[in-house]
Amino acid sequence: MDKQALLKKIEDKKIIAGVVGLGYVGLPLAVEKAKAGFKTIGFDIQQEKVELVNAGHNYIGDVVDSDLKKLVEDGMLSATTDFSFVKDADFIAICVPTPLDKHQEPDISYVRDSAAEVAKYLKPQTMVVLESTTYPGTTEELIKPILEQGSGLTCGEDFYLGFSPERVDPGNLIYKTKNTPKVVGAIGKDAGEVIAAMYASVLEGEIHPVSSPAIAEMEKILENTYRNINIGLINELGRLCHEMGISVWEVIDAAKTKPYGFQAFYPGPGLGGHCIPLDPYYLTWKAREYGFHTTLIENSMVINDGQPGYCIDRAMHILNRQKKAIHGSKVLVLGVAYKQDIDDYRESPSIRVIEELHRVGAEVDYYDPWVAEYRENGETVKGIEEISPQIIAGYDLVMITTGHTNVDYQMVIDHAQAVFDTKNVTKGLRINEKVEVL
Numbered sequence: 001m002d003k004q005a006l007l008k009k010i011e012d013k014k015i016i017a018g019v020v021g022l023g024y025v026g027l028p029l030a031v032e033k034a035k036a037g038f039k040t041i042g043f044d045i046q047q048e049k050v051e052l053v054n055a056g057h058n059y060i061g062d063v064v065d066s067d068l069k070k071l072v073e074d075g076m077l078s079a080t081t082d083f084s085f086v087k088d089a090d091f092i093a094i095c096v097p098t099p100l101d102k103h104q105e106p107d108i109s110y111v112r113d114s115a116a117e118v119a120k121y122l123k124p125q126t127m128v129v130l131e132s133t134t135y136p137g138t139t140e141e142l143i144k145p146i147l148e149q150g151s152g153l154t155c156g157e158d159f160y161l162g163f164s165p166e167r168v169d170p171g172n173l174i175y176k177t178k179n180t181p182k183v184v185g186a187i188g189k190d191a192g193e194v195i196a197a198m199y200a201s202v203l204e205g206e207i208h209p210v211s212s213p214a215i216a217e218m219e220k221i222l223e224n225t226y227r228n229i230n231i232g233l234i235n236e237l238g239r240l241c242h243e244m245g246i247s248v249w250e251v252i253d254a255a256k257t258k259p260y261g262f263q264a265f266y267p268g269p270g271l272g273g274h275c276i277p278l279d280p281y282y283l284t285w286k287a288r289e290y291g292f293h294t295t296l297i298e299n300s301m302v303i304n305d306g307q308p309g310y311c312i313d314r315a316m317h318i319l320n321r322q323k324k325a326i327h328g329s330k331v332l333v334l335g336v337a338y339k340q341d342i343d344d345y346r347e348s349p350s351i352r353v354i355e356e357l358h359r360v361g362a363e364v365d366y367y368d369p370w371v372a373e374y375r376e377n378g379e380t381v382k383g384i385e386e387i388s389p390q391i392i393a394g395y396d397l398v399m400i401t402t403g404h405t406n407v408d409y410q411m412v413i414d415h416a417q418a419v420f421d422t423k424n425v426t427k428g429l430r431i432n433e434k435v436e437v438l
């Protein structure tokens with residue numbers, strides 16, 4: 001392979017970039033590449049997303065609508081379901097989902113299927129990078145053989161392969177795809193160099209090369225497992241604090257004054273999103289291949305997975321104090337997005353809370369200004385369209401499960417019969433004895 005020619009092509013912005021999977025990760029990445037001057041083709045199996053992109057319609061919160069529209073109009077960005085266009089691309093980033101199956105084991109089928117499609121049309125001198133979060137070893141053990149067998153090409157001789165974890169934090173107003181440092185681990189020194197050069201010409205964040213894809217895969221799991229475990233710790237501490245009559249929130253605020261060695265994590269109704277609740281399972285699954293039990297991680301997941309049920313217990317006690325049974329009580333769940341000010345409800349603990357409330361016989365509605373409806377187990381669940389003093393007063397209990405900035409929580413407190421605030425959004429508001437904080 002002619003590495004110098006490829007580096008020159010990157011410098012001259014003559015590379016055509018392909019992004020496979022146009023979701024929360026892939027679409028912002030495709031937009032950044034196109035904005036940096038690289039003609040970009042997005043691939044997705046969902047016809048609807050492809051049509052939206054080609055019509056210049058944005059559907060991801062972190063993408064600026066006018067950016068997408070202009071790039072499409074200027075011919076810098078297009079989308080397709082036809083993988084034969086892979087043959088036009090010199091750089092391919094794979095950003096497909098990595099969920100769990102019903103046994104909580106890695107469902108790697110999206111990664112496998114998309115790699116198989118890419119392999120059919122892979123041409124020599126192409127850079128392929130997996131960005132989906134996955135277990136250490138995926139790039140070398142799974143992707144490499146699929147690409148080699150499907151294309152008849154040899155990794156390192158005919159094409160470059162690497163892993164570069166995506167770190168997008170939906171809704172983060174400071175760190176976006178563009179300015180977040182990027183870790184790159186590739187098979188061979190040359191692959192590391194060309195892939196890092198490609199990212200450096202698109203992104204503003206530092207590019208941090210590591211010696212192998214497995215290091216990059218593991219570091220991404222470390223980032224997310226670190227969060228999972230610390231949230232588990234604080235959820236456990238929160239339960240103890242409640243028993244002891246201490247506010248865990250005040251404890252955290254005090255601990256936070258230490259200028260070093262402490263990072264604040266907060267309790268809540270459980271873990272949500274496509275990353276933190278799922279990624280550690282990729283590691284625990286892989287660890288078993290080595291006869292290794294990741295006990296700390298598994299214990300943390302037990303605590304976090306138990307948090308929706310714990311919140312229902314607390315809700316029962318709140319209603320009990322008012323001489324009401326949860327069975328038959330009207331409960332309003334405020335927020336189903338898995339975090340503040342976004343429309344993503346994947347793995348949202350609020351949905352587990354709603355399920356548990358139904359299980360114990362409560363009459364449940366939800367309100368979320370970001371999520372008008374959600375789909376769960378093949379069914380569409382619609383939220384109520386607005387909240388007002390009259391509407392709020394009609395519920396026996398309001399459970400706040402997501403803290404959005406565009407909800408009037410003071411109005412909620414002032415008119416609710418009882419409030420259970422699992423996110424501490426009532427901090428700083430005029431609260432009364434009807435409000436209980438997790």
Ligand SMILES: NC(=O)c1ccc[n+]([C@@H]2O[C@H](COP(=O)([O-])OP(=O)(O)OC[C@H]3O[C@@H](n4cnc5c(N)ncnc54)[C@H](O)[C@@H]3O)[C@@H](O)[C@H]2O)c1
Binds near residue numbers: 045
């Ligand atoms: N969402 C986040 O905040 C975030 C952050 C960091 C890393 N990640 C990781 O990035 C990866 C993608 O996550 P996401 O949130 O963008 O998922 P997503 O569901 O929003 O998007 C994935 C896209 O891939 C498409 N797809 C599925 N199979 C395909 C195939 N065979 N060929 C082409 N397209 C296909 C889907 O139709 C979908 O549009 C996951 O591994 C995730 O863990 C996500």
